[in-house]
Amino acid sequence: MDNLRKGFPVLKQYTYLNTAASGLLPEKVFEYRQDHDLDFLVSASILKEKQGEVLTEVRETVGGFFNCAPQRVALVPNFSYGFNTLLEGLEKPKKALLIKNDYPSINWPVESRNFECFYTEIDAYLEDNIRTALKAHQPDFFAFSIVQYINGVKLSIDFLKELKKEFPDTIFIADGTQFLGTEIFDFDSTGIDVVISSSYKWLNGGYGNGFILFNENIVGKIHPKHLGFGSLQGKYKAHEGNFIGKFEPGHQDTLNHGSLSVALKLLRDTGMENIEAQVNKLKDFAKEKFSELGLLEDFVVKRNEHSSIYNIKGDHELFKSLRKANIIISQRGEGIRVSFHFFNTVEEVEKLLDALKTRR
Incomplete structure (x- = not known):
């Protein structure tokens, strides 16, 4: 897992769950x-x-x-x-x-x-x-x-x-x-x-x-x-x-x-097969947990095919609370959009879940 995170300095400062807004700049590209x-x-x-x-x-x-x-x-x-x-x-x-x-x-x-x-x-x-x-x-x-x-x-x-x-x-x-x-x-x-x-x-x-x-x-x-x-x-x-x-x-x-x-x-x-496997792991784990907490639209829960982008229920106060905790996400539509890429981890999803439970 550490190999997937190498070359992305921003991950040392933030829990970055916002690739749907902007991807990270790799050191090699810089x-x-x-x-x-x-x-x-x-x-x-x-x-x-x-x-x-x-x-x-x-x-x-x-x-x-x-x-x-x-x-x-x-x-x-x-x-x-x-x-x-x-x-x-x-x-x-x-x-x-x-x-x-x-x-x-x-x-x-x-x-x-x-x-x-x-x-x-x-x-x-x-x-x-x-x-x-x-x-x-x-x-x-x-x-x-x-x-x-x-x-x-x-x-x-x-x-x-x-x-x-x-x-x-x-x-x-x-x-x-x-x-x-x-x-x-x-x-x-x-x-x-x-x-x-x-x-x-x-x-x-x-x-x-x-x-x-x-x-x-x-x-x-x-x-x-x-x-x-x-x-x-x-x-x-x-x-x-x-x-x-x-x-x-x-x-x-x-x-x-x-x-x-x-x-x-x-x-x-890095290997697209490795990237795909990690993205699938994260999106499946997140969907299960978000569903348990009732954070997703009903039709999203019912669909078999989904990406690693989720819009969870939450207002501007929740958005500000997450940003204060250095969890980088976006406000989109009527909720908060979170997104997971290959450099993210299950531990980061769990950190988000803990922050959400604290606010409930």
Whole structure:
């Protein structure tokens, strides 16, 4: 267990149960960032000349980590940039299916454009609700979070695989920001058309970097309009009209994208099988204890599939009490959101439980 916690100094100061808000910055990523900017300080354009090599390595690292060919990986500064670029590439009008109260950065951009929007509810029967809505409305695209940001409700990858087979003509656009980094994810095996993710949460990649994974069949269904000199620069984009290049029109940030590469290699070296096992252990233990204390919504208790994010009953006074005890959590929705990653421990969950019992 100590090996999983190495390289995260913040864990010595706090009981950090807040990865759903912001992941930790690993020491190795911090060291890379220092070295990178020192190189820039002393070499200026000489460092810039290596940009193509750096970004090629990042693209290949991302593709290898999630099993997506590097020529189908776009590097973007965050989820919202990538998602808005993608939406602008969809011919209008289109019918869209959304999940009610999904992350605003998903629903707001769709609602702000000339799309006909339909919604499905989050409850114990979310999967049935989605299937029913797809049958009833036959949307052109379905945009959704794999894991819901407020309460951690999760759509299983197996369900999404089956659903895509049932509705092959609907474009599936998934936000992986609250999911990627918690378990092994083989993109090409899912059939999902597009996965977009920021990297500052469960991947511990810091801010200013993200990526898009594209199914090989998506080209021709989306026509992004962004274009710039950077659209044609690099090993995988060096021809006019390149698809991923239209998501990368300007100069790319080698500091931030390079940080993602280092973070992914750290996860790889830790072992995603070890990370997944630890996350599962913590989320199952927490769900059992939270359920016993009556802290979860009834439908969350009933669901078999869930993430390591929970929204427990509590007010602002409880939030302040936990923060005073150096337990880092967030207020979301009508409760308090807690989240567990691989560097957390059962002892930390128990510390939270003790604090909650004291307040009852």
